[in-house]
Amino acid sequence: MATGTAHGNQGPGHDRAAVTLDRSNLPDLLISDRDKLQTQLEDLEVIVVRNAFCPQRALLSFAERLECALHGQFGAVQQPSAEDYLIVGDPNASPLAEFVRNGRVWENDQVLGRAPGGTSIMAIPDEDRIAAQTDFACTAAAWDALPHFEQRALAPLTVLHGFWHDRLYHEREPRHDALMQWMARESAELPLVARMAGGRHCLLVDDTAIQIMGMEFSASEAFIDGLREWVTKPAFVYRHTWEPGDLVIWNSASVLFRGLPRPHNPMWKMAHVSR
Template identity: 35%
Template sequence: MATAIESRLGLRHEPIKPSIASRVLNPKEELLSGDLGPAIRELLEERGVLVFPEIGFDDAEQIAFTETLGKYAPEGKGDGPTKITLDAKESASAEYLKGSLYWHIDGTMNDVPILASLLSCKVPSPKGTGNTGFCNTYAAWDALPAERKAELSGLRAIHAVWPTLFYYEPEPPAAKIKGMASVGENELPLVWKHQSGRESLVIGCTTQRIIGKEPVESAIIIHGLREWATREEFSYSHEWSVGDLVMWDNTGTMHRAEAYDPTCGRMMHRTKLEGEEPFE
């Protein structure tokens, strides 16, 4: 479907879907200049996901671009982008990243989650696999009926790393559960009232239970909201090409990697923007 190209403060972009995702069309040199940073930030908050098709940033350029948008948050011991792959030969985090195949928000174990992630494609998986899915948790909340919002407002949930284990390993050894549980738990609002005045859902595979609800009711709320938020009208699945960069607002979206063969060589490089707003 053809879409109109819009421009704001020199930023050229077009919507991909009505409720989520826009494609940014400026060339590399304009993006790296830093002049477009404020407009990109504004568009990101509005659209949730921004796609820079085949922009071809190398690692240094990706870091430089990230720094035009906010404070770059390095991961681990290195200063460069983080390798994202399920191939254990390439990443020491491959086992942990199995949880990324299920809908989640990054940083639910922190009081202040990261603002955004930027993912660039170095090696895609075979076509039809390995997409990255996104859903707009602002739009999903806005579309709920008023009576349902009244029922959910004020509820709080316990988040932890260990519940993600059961998504990909239904009968894990007790030692593995104990190890993941050692990370701890975090109590968060089910509905995030942002400093901007907007509200979004805080859900995903780290959500262990709703405080004050019986287990069955708690599960129905958590998984019912996931089903709602990931409906077609709130979601976008990005099929990767070499050189693509996609960034998403971690404070107003959920995301997941879609299944692919861990041995296929799929490789992404990730940078992050440091968080600026607590969940509360």
């Protein structure tokens, strides 16, 4: 299988590379079994197929067979309604741009079981998302770069994760009934450090992380924030700039991801929420 290394589209300061496959390898990729793909992804973490133009039916079948989390836009572009207002994503044009950028949080599909097969996929089939960017933070690489004494200190820790904590990043003042629905969904105590099948380790520190068990809350908040800052350093982040038909596949356990606003392009955000 012909592979190459994708540099140059991560943006300034983003040094992590992703392995790229030629589009001719797409049929073999789509019939891969779960174990084979997971073995590849444990070492590579992120695989890119440029201009794959993968048929939707084949992609859906692949995701269902391997129990992948599938991200991407397959329907029509959602148009803003009368309740929306325009926010400019260019920090030179609007003071709200930094607010919008900070609203893009790090997610992980593995934490609450959104990807039972351990694999996530994102495909952008249309032209609307071109020039959009997605960051992929490789936490296994971040773990490998830690000194051994820090690895030993982190290994026994467990973290409480909750769906509602994730949602509060997106909507800071939800209706009470919505908050109750979110809090009724699954929560879990998980190891901070997860061991993957092939022996590598990764860190589960996405935005669902609420508290390090046994640690005072404010100290835990600072600890998780510092650890997330470490795993999302540019050296561990691959930044993908989307082109028509691109397909990105990553290890759900070891990779955090976040979409970025498009610079110099407008974006829409709800002006108010009926309470």
